[in-house]
Amino acid sequence: MSALSDALRDGASPARLRALLEAELERGAKELAQKRSGYEDPVIVAIGADGGRLAAAAPVPPALRADPQAVDERGWLLVAALVGALVTAGGPGIEAGATGGHLALAAGAGGSDPDAELAALAFEENIANVDRLRARAIALPDAVLEPTDLRHPIGVTHPLKVAEAVAQLGANPADPAEAEQHEDEVLAQLTRDHPEVARPHADPDPARRVARRILQRLNGMGKWGGYHTEFIHLPRGFAGNDRELATRVGEQLLEAGLLLEKPSVGQRHVFLNPRRAADIYALIDEGRLPPGLSL
Numbered sequence: 525m526s527a528l529s530d531a532l533r534d535g536a537s538p539a540r541l542r543a544l545l546e547a548e549l550e551r552g553a554k555e556l557a558q559k560r561s562g563y564e565d566p567v568i569v570a571i572g573a574d575g576g577r578l579a580a581a582a583p584v585p586p587a588l589r590a591d592p593q594a595v596d597e598r599g600w601l602l603v604a605a606l607v608g609a610l611v612t613a614g615g616p617g618i619e620a621g622a623t624g625g626h627l628a629l630a631a632g633a634g635g636s637d638p639d640a641e642l643a644a645l646a647f648e649e650n651i652a653n654v655d656r657l658r659a660r661a662i663a664l665p666d667a668v669l670e671p672t673d674l675r676h677p678i679g680v681t682h683p684l685k686v687a688e689a690v691a692q693l694g695a696n697p698a699d700p701a702e703a704e705q706h707e708d709e710v711l712a713q714l715t716r717d718h719p720e721v722a723r724p725h726a727d728p729d730p731a732r733r734v735a736r737r738i739l740q741r742l743n744g745m746g747k748w749g750g751y752h753t754e755f756i757h758l759p760r761g762f763a764g765n766d767r768e769l770a771t772r773v774g775e776q777l778l779e780a781g782l783l784l785e786k787p788s789v790g791q792r793h794v795f796l797n798p799r800r801a802a803d804i805y806a807l808i809d810e811g812r813l814p815p816g817l818s819l
Contacts, residue, residue: 526568528662541668545570545581549626552583552659556599562658569606569647571640572664577632578614578643579669580606580661581623588627589620590678592748593798598657600746603627604687605650605698609661611691613643618688621674628671631688640664650698680718681711683746689713703745704753708761711744727811731819734766734773739782739796740808747795755785755792773819780817782807 528544536544552567561567570581582603587594595603606629607618614632621628632638644661651659677684687697689710695702703710724736738758747753759770774794777783782800786793796804803814813819 526565528568532662532664538665538668541664542670545664545668546624546626549581549583549624553626556583556596556602556657560656561598567602567657567659569602569659569661570664570669571606571609571643571647571661572669573638573640573666574630574669574671576638577617577630578610578638578640579628579630579671580610580643581669581671582606582627582629584627586620586622586625586627586673588684589675589682592679592683592746593801597752598654600683601654601698602651602657602659603629603684604703605647605654605659605696606661607631607684607687608650608691608697609643609647611688612646613639616688616692618677618684619674620677620684621671623669623671628669628674629684630671630674650696654698681714681744681746683748685714686710686744686746700752704757707741707745711741714744724808724811729811729819730766730769731773732811732813734762734770735777735817735819736808736811737761738770738774738777739804742783742794742796743804743808748798748801752786752793752795755794758794776817776819780814782814782817 528548531541531544548568555561555567572579584595584599584603610629610631617631617633619630640663644663647661690697690703690706693706695706697703724740727733727736758774759767762770781797782804783794784797806812
């Protein structure tokens with residue numbers, strides 16, 4: 525049992541609990557950098573109440589609010605599980621900020637009785653099948669968590685917003701397969717008031733249009749490594765001859781390094797290359813082909 529758990533049982537002061545939480549988050553951040561995380565002592569996330577909303581702290585950088593590439597795959601799936609738990613127990617309205625040097629989240633509409641214990645149970649259910657990660661949630665008393673600078677994630681289809689939308693549909697955002705099953709609904713929901721996001725659909729060049737739509741979809745679902753998709757799913761949403769073209773264009777995106785491949789048992793999984801983010805966004809938004817890509 526951790527020192528934080530012991531202090532909770534003994535009724536320690538909020539200041540003491542905050543200090544112990546910061547130490548746990550530091551340990552968790554180091555654990556997430558290992559090949560297997562939390563096997564000796566689980567990685568800890570904390571959930572509590574803040575102004576009538578649910579709030580949480582996770583051992584990943586607060587820069588995630590603006591930069592989806594600020595976390596690796598396991599760090600992202602930990603956060604996705606936490607977002608799902610907050611939405612399940614507290615409702616939508618995800619905001620992100622900081623607690624110490626780590627990510628803080630808040631959700632809900634400011635209800636009178638946020639249930640941190642329920643959110644902790646939901647987190648542990650969401651995280652149970654994440655590979656090479658053992659984690660658990662600790663419910664904190666009111667007034668222990670003090671998140672700062674809480675704001676909405678930056679970007680129409682930021683992965684935090686995707687995870688929130690997936691959870692609202694009753695699915696587990698920490699399960700990439702479940703998230704992918706709902707991607708059409710999620711993208712439609714997130715882009716409903718942002719017609720500019722649909723710009724790639726109007727590209728007159730067939731191959732470039734397909735490439736832009738593939739990259740737009742992967743970006744919209746946050747597939748920068750934390751989420752990845754089977755290569756055979758790239759033609760999803762295309763009709764007729766465009767399906768075959770999408771498979772061919774997918775191979776060209778891999779060859780050019782805009783997509784990276786993650787081998788899996790009997791499957792090819794792909795995700796967006798964070799080091800080529802500028803080229804990817806230029807192609808999605810402007811149709812500008814980067815060096816090395818020939819369509």
